Amino acid sequence: MKMLTLRLRCLRHRLRKIFVAGSLTAAILAAAPAPLAETDIRRDAVVQAVEEVMPCVVNVATEQVVESRYPYPDFFRQFYGGRPQVRSSLGSGVIISDDGYMLTNLHVVNGATRIHVKLSDAAGGGEYEVQNLYVVTPQEDVALLKIVPKKKGEKFKAVRFAKDDDLLLGETVMALGNPFGLGESVSRGILSSKRRAAPKENEDLSMENWLQTDALINPGNSGGPLINLRGELIGINVAILKGAQGIGFAIPIKEVRQALGEMFNPETASRWFGAQVTVNSPLVVQSLESNGPASQAGLRVGDTILQINGHAPKDFMDFNRQLRENPKLNFALTVRRGAEQLDFHIKELSFEEVFRQRMGVELRDLTPALVDQLGLGSLEGLDSGLLVSRVEKGSPADKASLRDYFLINEIDGRPVRNTLDAFMALAKKASGQSAEMAVLVPRTHGDVILGYQEGVTTLKLR
Numbered sequence: 204m205k206m207l208t209l210r211l212r213c214l215r216h217r218l219r220k221i222f223v224a225g226s227l228t229a230a231i232l233a234a235a236p237a238p239l240a241e242t243d244i245r246r247d248a249v250v251q252a253v254e255e256v257m258p259c260v261v262n263v264a265t266e267q268v269v270e271s272r273y274p275y276p277d278f279f280r281q282f283y284g285g286r287p288q289v290r291s292s293l294g295s296g297v298i299i300s301d302d303g304y305m306l307t308n309l310h311v312v313n314g315a316t317r318i319h320v321k322l323s324d325a326a327g328g329g330e331y332e333v334q335n336l337y338v339v340t341p342q343e344d345v346a347l348l349k350i351v352p353k354k355k356g357e358k359f360k361a362v363r364f365a366k367d368d369d370l371l372l373g374e375t376v377m378a379l380g381n382p383f384g385l386g387e388s389v390s391r392g393i394l395s396s397k398r399r400a401a402p403k404e405n406e407d408l409s410m411e412n413w414l415q416t417d418a419l420i421n422p423g424n425s426g427g428p429l430i431n432l433r434g435e436l437i438g439i440n441v442a443i444l445k446g447a448q449g450i451g452f453a454i455p456i457k458e459v460r461q462a463l464g465e466m467f468n469p470e471t472a473s474r475w476f477g478a479q480v481t482v483n484s485p486l487v488v489q490s491l492e493s494n495g496p497a498s499q500a501g502l503r504v505g506d507t508i509l510q511i512n513g514h515a516p517k518d519f520m521d522f523n524r525q526l527r528e529n530p531k532l533n534f535a536l537t538v539r540r541g542a543e544q545l546d547f548h549i550k551e552l553s554f555e556e557v558f559r560q561r562m563g564v565e566l567r568d569l570t571p572a573l574v575d576q577l578g579l580g581s582l583e584g585l586d587s588g589l590l591v592s593r594v595e596k597g598s599p600a601d602k603a604s605l606r607d608y609f610l611i612n613e614i615d616g617r618p619v620r621n622t623l624d625a626f627m628a629l630a631k632k633a634s635g636q637s638a639e640m641a642v643l644v645p646r647t648h649g650d651v652i653l654g655y656q657e658g659v660t661t662l663k664l665r
Contacts, residue, residue, distance in 0.1 A: 248432045253377060253389050255434035258326035258360035259298045260427055261350075262381035263307050265315035266291055295380035295427030296320060296348065297436065300520040301358045303331075303350030304467075306459065307426030308441055309338055312346050320350060323387050326360055329353075337466040344441055345454060345462040362428060364483060365435035367457040370397050376416050377430050378440050378451065382423020392418030392449070394437075413452040414438045420451035429453040467520065472527040473554040473622060475630065478502055482519045488538075492630060500549040503540065510537035526551065554622045561629060561664045563598020564591060564605060568621045577608070577645075578652055587620035588612040588643075603662035605642070608652065613641035629664065637663050 294311030298304070305320070312318055318333040337347040350359065373393050380388045396415035416429065420440045429438040438453030460482040469476040477495015480486045486508040491498045508522060509515060512535050516522035526534065532551040537544065558566055567573070569588040577590075591609040594600045605611075611619055614628040615638055629638060640662060643655040 249375065249377065249391060252430055252432050252434040253379065254325070256297075256362055256379060256428060256430050256436075257323050257387055257389075259362040260323050260379050260381050260387065261296045261298065261305060262321040262323075262383075263294045263296045263311055263348075263426060264291065264319050264321070265293075265312050266317040267314050293383050293423055294425045295382060295423065295440070297379075297426075297428040297439070298350070298359050298361050299364075299436075299463075300518070301361050302520075302524075303352060303357075303359050304520055305348050305350060306439060306463070307346050307348065308439065309344045309346045311426045312336065312348070313338075318348065320348075321381065322359075323381055325387065337471060343454070343458060343462040345439065345459060345466075347463065347466045362430075362436045363434065364460070365431060365433070365437045365456050366483065367460065370394060370414070370437060370455075372397060375432055376418055376437065378416065378418040378420050378424055378427065378453070379430065380421075380424030380427035380440065382421060382427075385423075388421075388424060388427075390419040390424075392416050392451075395450075397455075412455075412458070413441065414455050416451050416453065417449035418451060419443075419449075420453075463519070467523050467527075469523065469526040469551060470626065471623060473626075474527065474532065475552040475554065475557055475626070476526055476549070477630075480508060480519065480522065484518060486516060486519060486522055494633065495630070496549050496551055500536075500547045501545075502536070502538070502547060502549070506538040506540050506545075508536065509539055509544065511535070554626050557626060557630070558622075559595070562600045562662060563595035563665070564600035565593040566590065566611070566622060566625065567592050569610065579610075579655070589619055589622065589625055599662050599665055603640070603660045605640075605660065605662070608645045610643040610655070611640050612643065614638050632664055634665060635663060637661050 294307060296305045296307035296311075299306055318336070319330055320333055321330045322328055331353065332351045333348045334351055338345075371394065376392060376394050378390045378392070382388050393416065394414065395417050414429065414437070418429070420443050422443075424440050425442070427440045428436050429440055431437050436459075437456050439459055440451070440453050442452045444450040444452070464479060464482050465471075468479065475495060476497055477492040477499075478488050478497035479490045481489050488497075488502055488504050488506045488508070491502060491504055511522060511525055512529075516525070532553065534549050534551070536547045536549060538547065539545075552560075555565065558564055566589045569579075569590055573579075573590060589611040591600075591605050591607055591611065594605055594607065611625065613619055614625060617624070617628055619625050619628065632638065638661070640660050642658050642660060644658045645655055646653045
């Protein structure tokens with residue numbers, strides 16, 4: 204009996220050991236990591252960045268109608284009505300907002316009578332018309348375009364901007380494009396040189412102010428993005444150095460942001476807001492005009508924009524789109540100032556209202572139709588200016604002897620091509636300050652304008 208009890212104990216001991224060992228093995232197997240999924244070593248940081256940005260890249264095609272020059276143009280026009288020809292050019296561009304705003308080079312679209320773009324295959328392809336061309340000075344060689352959606356609410360893939368001056372000499376960069384309508388193009392290189400020198404006052408932007416890369420930039424890639432390994436836009440491809448190999452240039456993102464801030468604001472839509480916000484997020488007020496609507500309402504430099512009309516703006520484009528395009532000129536802004544959250548009500552002023560309040564005058568842009576109507580075609584070099592269409596009696600304009608049909612073409616020695624130029628020349632002047640205007644005074648016989656003579660007048664602002 205004792206022998207049987209001993210054997211039973213040994214059996215229980217062995218079973219316990221087997222159970223414990225089995226549990227331990229199961230626990231170890233359960234804790235062991237699953238087999239690693241096979242990774243594609245080809246999908247490195249470069250490929251991932253290209254996959255991220257390529258849907259934002261478009262092919263830009265332009266058309267420019269020009270008159271053919273025949274040896275006997277009058278003869279051909281008589282029988283054939285003239286034979287206009289179409290010149291075409293191709294470049295690239297990059298989408299910067301989901302509603303279709305995009306950037307390219309000014310030299311790609313300058314003089315175009317029609318612009319259309321083709322999305323990359325990565326974005327589904329398809330051709331789109333382009334409207335609303337916003338340009339700044341040729342020195343920056345940047346143009347802002349607007350793709351016309353084919354259906355309401357259509358969205359586009361937008362590139363992300365890198366931070367200003369976040370550049371590493373020698374870092375890997377990629378030049379992307381959609382040249383000649385042939386499809387996507389990628390070239391890889393390094394950042395060979397950061398911005399070498401700041402432009403001096405009144406100096407044209409030159410190669411010394413651009414980023415340099417050995418990533419190949421062919422002519423069809425002009426206007427396309429230069430990106431880093433994070434898939435961020437660090438520049439706009441602009442040029443290659445003729446006669447050299449591996450020397451390409453791009454406009455730095457800092458300059459692109461500056462150009463965008465000048466192109467897409469309420470003032471370029473003939474509305475006075477009087478403040479500039481940062482292009483990058485968060486949106487912070489970076490400058491104020493002392494007598495502008497924003498300053499008068501209480502906004503301060505350093506305020507962070509939280510809401511406009513009760514909604515948080517997605518980005519710089521969204522914020523300024525509302526200030527530019529809302530049919531109403533009244534806006535409610537919520538800002539953060541230090542630890543406080545403050546609400547302001549701001550009323551923008553139309554340029555027409557600014558000119559009426561400060562000068563007592565109504566002005567019109569000088570269009571080609573007005574040039575023909577007023578008989579100005581014979582005046583060499585006159586293709587822009589402002590037409591005085593109404594003068595308020597007893598106003599500063601009246602006291603300065605401005606009259607209907609006068610043409611203003613300079614203010615304080617600076618050319619005035621349109622109402623924006625006139626506004627920029629006058630907005631920062633305080634009440635009581637004077638502005639000297641170069642004008643063309645019509646010589647009339649009854650209601651007929653016989654010609655124009657040059658004149659100068661000084662106007663004291665209200």
